[in-house]
Amino acid sequence: MLRSRKKQVQQDKGFAVGGAIKPLDYLRREYYSDISKLVRAMIDDMCYSIEHMYEHREDDITFDGNPVNDLNGLLNYKYRKWKKRFNKHARRIAQKHIDSTDEAVTGALERSITKAAPDFTIRGDSRDLLMRKKSIIDANVDLITDLPEQLYKDIQGDMQRALQFGNDADALSKMLIVRGIQCRNRVALITKDQISKATAVLSTQRALDNGIKYAVWRHSNGSAKPRKSHQEADGMVFELAKGCLIDGEYILPGTLINCDCFRQVIIGEPELPARVSQ
Numbered sequence: 001m002l003r004s005r006k007k008q009v010q011q012d013k014g015f016a017v018g019g020a021i022k023p024l025d026y027l028r029r030e031y032y033s034d035i036s037k038l039v040r041a042m043i044d045d046m047c048y049s050i051e052h053m054y055e056h057r058e059d060d061i062t063f064d065g066n067p068v069n070d071l072n073g074l075l076n077y078k079y080r081k082w083k084k085r086f087n088k089h090a091r092r093i094a095q096k097h098i099d100s101t102d103e104a105v106t107g108a109l110e111r112s113i114t115k116a117a118p119d120f121t122i123r124g125d126s127r128d129l130l131m132r133k134k135s136i137i138d139a140n141v142d143l144i145t146d147l148p149e150q151l152y153k154d155i156q157g158d159m160q161r162a163l164q165f166g167n168d169a170d171a172l173s174k175m176l177i178v179r180g181i182q183c184r185n186r187v188a189l190i191t192k193d194q195i196s197k198a199t200a201v202l203s204t205q206r207a208l209d210n211g212i213k214y215a216v217w218r219h220s221n222g223s224a225k226p227r228k229s230h231q232e233a234d235g236m237v238f239e240l241a242k243g244c245l246i247d248g249e250y251i252l253p254g255t256l257i258n259c260d261c262f263r264q265v266i267i268g269e270p271e272l273p274a275r276v277s278q
């Protein structure tokens with residue numbers, strides 16, 4: 001117990017370093033699960049309908065008939081139906097998961113600070129915090145409501161290629177299975193990225209609202225494709241309001257795509273430049 005406390009709270013030249021604040025995997029998984037349920041249902045519905053019609057019109061395709069309009073009409077009908085459904089659920093899903101992320105971030109920040117300053121009490125929501133949260137939710141609603149159009153275009157592209165090359169229904173079915181996997185992978189990437197960004201932005205605003213101005217950049221060793229510059233930035237102290245200067249850009253940990261870096265907040269006023277060892 002004493003050892004882990006010592007590891008997480010470093011006293012150095014009048015400032016203390018709190019515990020790690022990073023995106024939580026379960027939040028990413030739950031966000032992915034809610035969106036991928038909709039995505040999977042849309043893909044299954046569209047693919048089943050096209051495959052069914054394609055199979056029944058296979059002779060027309062073989063003998064130079066033209067089932068293209070019927071297939072396109074069907075796809076278009078399904079797209080409009082799913083677009084409405086995504087629009088209906090997007091705000092509820094985004095709100096739920098950004099609220100959960102904020103709750104997790106607030107708890108992590110409070111624990112992080114109280115490790116160094118036990119009597120600390122975190123302040124409530126500031127106007128800036130509420131504005132940032134709203135803009136994150138709006139951005140996520142846009143991402144969710146954009147998904148049906150992307151899916152529709154992808155599936156339509158596969159169908160056109162199958163028609164163009166005279167593929168049979170089995171071949172089209174195989175193409176659509178691969179397409180479904182790609183779509184779900186894309187959703188996994190988007191949801192991971194969005195939870196990371198929300199964690200970064202909300203923890204920064206909450207820290208600033210509570211008088212915390214500095215943090216330490218931490219590189220995650222678990223990253224599949226680590227950026228060398230992010231590895232080198234490990235331990236660098238930066239101003240939260242500005243971000244950390246990496247590759248000529250001021251950024252926050254976890255805001256670039258596939259960046260698993262995180263931060264530890266600093267309680268006190270370090271003199272920059274400064275580095276903090278693990």
Ligand SMILES: [Zn+2]
Pocket residue numbers: 227230254258259260261
């Ligand atoms: Zn990184």
